[in-house]
Amino acid sequence: MLAQEKVNLPPGTSFSNCWPYRATFHAYDSLASIIACSTYAKQEDFIRCGYGSFRCHDTLLCPLCCYSRLARTLLDEFGDAFAADRELFYIVASVSADPDETHRLIFRDYTGVDVQKVKTGGLAQPCIPENYGVLFTKADDLLQCRLIWDFIAEMIREFTGKGAGPCLSGVVAGPELAVRFQPLRVLPHANFLSWSSGFTVDDARRLRQYLRHKMRDCRRLKPGLYPAIACYRLVAADHLRAVTSYMCKPIDLAAAYGAAAERVEYEPTHMIALNAQTNAFLYRLPLVFHRLPRIVRYGACHSSSRSYFGYVTEWRQQQRERDAGRRRDRQDVYDPFDQPGYSPYRSSLGKWEVHTAHHLERKVLPYRSRYPFWKLKFETPPPVPPTIPPTATAALPAKNAVVPEDGANLNHPDIPASSNATAPMGSQPAPTT
Ligand SMILES: [Zn+2]
Numbered sequence: 001m002l003a004q005e006k007v008n009l010p011p012g013t014s015f016s017n018c019w020p021y022r023a024t025f026h027a028y029d030s031l032a033s034i035i036a037c038s039t040y041a042k043q044e045d046f047i048r049c050g051y052g053s054f055r056c057h058d059t060l061l062c063p064l065c066c067y068s069r070l071a072r073t074l075l076d077e078f079g080d081a082f083a084a085d086r087e088l089f090y091i092v093a094s095v096s097a098d099p100d101e102t103h104r105l106i107f108r109d110y111t112g113v114d115v116q117k118v119k120t121g122g123l124a125q126p127c128i129p130e131n132y133g134v135l136f137t138k139a140d141d142l143l144q145c146r147l148i149w150d151f152i153a154e155m156i157r158e159f160t161g162k163g164a165g166p167c168l169s170g171v172v173a174g175p176e177l178a179v180r181f182q183p184l185r186v187l188p189h190a191n192f193l194s195w196s197s198g199f200t201v202d203d204a205r206r207l208r209q210y211l212r213h214k215m216r217d218c219r220r221l222k223p224g225l226y227p228a229i230a231c232y233r234l235v236a237a238d239h240l241r242a243v244t245s246y247m248c249k250p251i252d253l254a255a256a257y258g259a260a261a262e263r264v265e266y267e268p269t270h271m272i273a274l275n276a277q278t279n280a281f282l283y284r285l286p287l288v289f290h291r292l293p294r295i296v297r298y299g300a301c302h303s304s305s306r307s308y309f310g311y312v313t314e315w316r317q318q319q320r321e322r323d324a325g326r327r328r329d330r331q332d333v334y335d336p337f338d339q340p341g342y343s344p345y346r347s348s349l350g351k352w353e354v355h356t357a358h359h360l361e362r363k364v365l366p367y368r369s370r371y372p373f374w375k376l377k378f379e380t381p382p383p384v385p386p387t388i389p390p391t392a393t394a395a396l397p398a399k400n401a402v403v404p405e406d407g408a409n410l411n412h413p414d415i416p417a418s419s420n421a422t423a424p425m426g427s428q429p430a431p432t433t
Pocket residue numbers: 046049050055056057058062063064065066
């Protein structure tokens with residue numbers, strides 16, 4: 001009902017008029033229906049997002065929060081930085097089951113066709129469902145995604161900076177996940193906005209080679225996957241804004257669900273299996289992204305760099321100061337060496353594995369919606385109509401009752417006639433001293 005109210009905006013609703021637009025152009029109605037009928041832990045927050053000032057802060061699925069927390073921040077910071085260096089590239093690093101190297105390297109200018117593809121979310125290369133990315137059923141499958149994201153991040157760190165080796169001066173990047181159902185498979189990949197003073201096709205090959213070595217040397221990564229790099233040179237300032245919005249889009253769950261439902265021709269038995277896969281995907285999605293920032297800044301894009309070229313808005317400056325203060329406060333009370341389960345030999349990936357295994361193998365407390373807390377804090381309760389208790393009605397003097405001149409009530413001689421049990425505190429006369 002709430003999802004329907006968001007999209008249709010009946011009179012008196014507290015939702016803004018952005019939702020019908022999103023329903024028309026971004027299939028938000030399909031996404032909201034899928035989430036509302038699923039067992040997603042943050043379901044209530046997702047559906048109520050946009051009610052007054054309430055936000056769900058779900059940067060994986062919610063289009064409003066993806067825009068306000070990711071896209072708008074990046075556009076404010078780097079929207080006018082098209083000419084910050086000689087060239088600007090949009091790079092997509094992903095994996096493919098295709099062993100042919102020529103199919104796994106794209107290096108060309110960003111064209112109008114790509115703009116259309118970006119708008120419709122169809123920049124990924126087509127392949128058969130069984131060859132799409134990795135499975136998404138066990139803890140080991142989730143680990144494959146984390147390993148691939150880690151290798152891509154290492155690759156970017158290796159090739160960003162100053163000196164002879166690095167070929168990129170500043171990079172803004174974000175890990176992303178694409179999904180397909182029947183069978184449930186996901187494609188971990190990452191998008192980069194990369195400024196460079198000279199990036200060639202040989203540099204793109206070096207990036208792919210580095211990723212290939214990393215993947216081949218890792219025993220925990222399953223074989224049969226090869227790195228794929230696509231580099232698009234942005235030739236107009238408008239493209240920067242289009243690509244930034246595309247990078248920060250939510251996971252396109254509705255399109256994947258719709259395509260899978262069409263493939264099985266909406267047959268009830270297969271639809272039950274599809275719904276089970278959707279619930280499984282939504283359960284594992286927050287786990288695979290646990291403590292993984294959606295936007296990371298490298299090189300000259302990082303504010304600590306001397307050649308930083310981003311624009312810092314006042315709001316962003318305040319946010320940084322708030323975060324710094326929070327870190328300072330936490331240092332006083334939080335001792336990482338004194339935490340249960342702490343091990344000096346456990347990496348961040350090891351900690352993530354412990355967290356994921358804990359959630360997948362044991363029962364954990366369900367997620368508590370933040371909406372009741374927001375409602376308690378920000379929403380004023382409706383006015384309560386004044387009620388007169390029956391005892392008070394009986395105590396009221398009759399219409400023609402005679403009130404003695406000294407102000408005493410006949411029914412209750414101890415109570416003066418001017419007193420009122422329900423009178424507010426402020427209406428009482430001030431005590432005289
Ligand atoms: Zn939201």
